[in-house]
Amino acid sequence: MDSEKSTAGRMKRKHLLVDLKHILGKAHVLTDPGSLLAYESDALTLFRSRPSAVILPKTETEVIACAKRLHQAQIPWAARGAGTGLSGGALVPPGGVVMALTRMNRILEIDPVGMRAKVQPGVVNAALGRAVEPYGLRFAPDPASQTVSTLGGNLAENAGGPQCFLHGTTTNHVFALRVVLPDGTVEDWGTPSGVQDGFDLRGFFAGSEGTVGIAVSIDLRLIPQPDEVCTFLAGYDSVTKACEVVSTLVAKGLQPVALEVMDQNAIRAVEDSVFRAGLPVDAGAVLLVEIEGSKDSVQKEKEAARTILQSFHPSVFKQAATAEERTQLWKGRKGAGGALGRLAPDSYVMDGVVPRSQLAAIMTYVEEVQKETGLHVANLFHAGDGNIHPHFSYDARDAEQCATVEDAGARILRKCLELGGSITGEHGIGLEKENLLAEQYTSEEINLMERVRQIFNPDDLLNPGKGLPMKRGCSEVFRRHAISHG
Numbered sequence: 001m002d003s004e005k006s007t008a009g010r011m012k013r014k015h016l017l018v019d020l021k022h023i024l025g026k027a028h029v030l031t032d033p034g035s036l037l038a039y040e041s042d043a044l045t046l047f048r049s050r051p052s053a054v055i056l057p058k059t060e061t062e063v064i065a066c067a068k069r070l071h072q073a074q075i076p077w078a079a080r081g082a083g084t085g086l087s088g089g090a091l092v093p094p095g096g097v098v099m100a101l102t103r104m105n106r107i108l109e110i111d112p113v114g115m116r117a118k119v120q121p122g123v124v125n126a127a128l129g130r131a132v133e134p135y136g137l138r139f140a141p142d143p144a145s146q147t148v149s150t151l152g153g154n155l156a157e158n159a160g161g162p163q164c165f166l167h168g169t170t171t172n173h174v175f176a177l178r179v180v181l182p183d184g185t186v187e188d189w190g191t192p193s194g195v196q197d198g199f200d201l202r203g204f205f206a207g208s209e210g211t212v213g214i215a216v217s218i219d220l221r222l223i224p225q226p227d228e229v230c231t232f233l234a235g236y237d238s239v240t241k242a243c244e245v246v247s248t249l250v251a252k253g254l255q256p257v258a259l260e261v262m263d264q265n266a267i268r269a270v271e272d273s274v275f276r277a278g279l280p281v282d283a284g285a286v287l288l289v290e291i292e293g294s295k296d297s298v299q300k301e302k303e304a305a306r307t308i309l310q311s312f313h314p315s316v317f318k319q320a321a322t323a324e325e326r327t328q329l330w331k332g333r334k335g336a337g338g339a340l341g342r343l344a345p346d347s348y349v350m351d352g353v354v355p356r357s358q359l360a361a362i363m364t365y366v367e368e369v370q371k372e373t374g375l376h377v378a379n380l381f382h383a384g385d386g387n388i389h390p391h392f393s394y395d396a397r398d399a400e401q402c403a404t405v406e407d408a409g410a411r412i413l414r415k416c417l418e419l420g421g422s423i424t425g426e427h428g429i430g431l432e433k434e435n436l437l438a439e440q441y442t443s444e445e446i447n448l449m450e451r452v453r454q455i456f457n458p459d460d461l462l463n464p465g466k467g468l469p470m471k472r473g474c475s476e477v478f479r480r481h482a483i484s485h486g
């Protein structure tokens with residue numbers, strides 16, 4: 001009986017692959033182990049699950065046809081952009097199919113007068129930035145992964161970035177989108193003007209972690225390049241002091257576009273790498289403050305900011321006088337993830353939020369956890385938003401280290417909740433945090449979220465087990481730990 005079942009399963013899978021190859025062409029259905037290896041995790045290597053196939057559609061029509069066929073076969077599947085996600089969001093359970101959207105990388109329209117752009121989901125964030133720059137425009141959300149991550153992935157995770165302190169996260173920059181639902185139905189959500197008069201399905205999609213549908217085109221808001229920008233870098237003797245400066249700047253009513261902190265471990269990793277930016281290696285922390293706007297407003301804000309920054313006696317104080325100097329100051333912050341990635345075979349970049357006034361408290365706790373566990377932790381964070389990113393360096397081949405890292409992460413997130421914060425700011429729940437969801441929300445709240453999601457994804461076939469707990473225990477379905485790098 002069992003062997004009859006498995007023969008039937010193999011035949012079903014074979015027919016599915018034949019049909020997918022018919023829709024996409026042979027070259028765009030990957031099944032060989034070497035190619036699949038690249039898709040078995042995202043940037044959070046704590047979780048791995050090798051898909052049975054990866055499909056690479058080029059057009060909306062192909063996405064619809066594939067969705068219908070996968071739905072008919074009742075196969076679990078998930079979208080993937082660049083795979084830079086940090087919560088295991090683009091993984092499928094064994095037997096599942098990954099739909100990689102990187103070939104859907106065309107900017108369909110730029111409307112400089114209406115300050116908007118229509119893009120396919122696989123367009124890389126920074127590629128859109130380069131395309132609209134000649135019109136004096138920009139796309140504000142600027143995740144540190146922006147040279148790689150896709151706009152579809154940014155929308156699904158509601159990505160943030162340094163500039164989002166002033167301009168808001170991705171959801172604030174999306175007017176409308178076309179969505180292919182798990183059964184292949186097409187929906188248009190949002191309006192061309194961005195004005196909503198009904199239920200905001202556009203907003204609902206932002207941050208839904210690829211569990212509601214596939215965004216196949218996205219209408220984005222662009223904003224003008226500022227007239228003037230001023231960037232300060234100040235070095236302080238401790239992270240706690242840098243956090244205090246941040247709270248003071250905001251409490252005094254200043255509205256910088258970015259307020260970013262890096263601790264000494266992060267500074268040293270940057271200065272030892274190709275991302276070297278001339279940061280002060282002896283400082284306990286550096287604070288980057290950027291102010292933008294009209295010439296007059298920047299002039300006023302920058303004098304106020306300078307006074308506050310200097311009143312805390314920085315060991316180093318710099319102001320970028322030219323665009324090149326500004327790029328240089330940011331080079332270290334933007335390259336810090338890559339620089340820290342060199343320190344060990346694997347990284348675990350956490351994401352939690354606390355009220356800004358509790359930043360010093362959470363940093364003290366991170367330090368305690370670091371001392372107790374002996375793990376290497378570096379901190380770089382969006383301080384304006386209270387969004388912390390402790391970065392653990394470890395070796396995923398060692399199951400004990402994996403367990404220690406995961407436990408340390410969970411303790412820090414619990415502390416975030418205790419301090420009045422949240423278990424995620426911008427990386428999503430994914431697989432990583434679904435066990436902690438019940439500590440932030442009541443079971444009634446989780447059930448409600450689940451019921452809303454089921455309206456669009458009733459069979460739980462699209463990206464199962466992400467964002468909300470899977471019905472069967474996720475840890476049984478997705479492989480954790482014990483990774484071979486060989």
Ligand SMILES: Cc1cc2nc3c(=O)[nH]c(=O)nc-3n(C[C@H](O)[C@H](O)[C@H](O)COP(=O)(O)OP(=O)(O)OC[C@H]3O[C@@H](n4cnc5c(N)ncnc54)[C@H](O)[C@@H]3O)c2cc1C
Nearest residue numbers: 081082083084085089144150152153154156160210215337
């Ligand atoms: C070095 C580094 C720095 C980072 N810095 C930041 C940062 O500053 N801010 C921040 O917010 N994040 C950051 N991230 C995390 C990550 O880059 C973001 O979450 C990003 O938005 C993911 O985009 P992606 O294209 O790689 O998506 P993937 O990782 O491929 O997918 C992420 C999720 O989106 C879903 N998805 C992808 N495309 C679609 C689509 N078209 N329709 C529906 N669902 C889709 C997937 O199913 C998955 O659930 C960083 C990551 C790294 C490695």
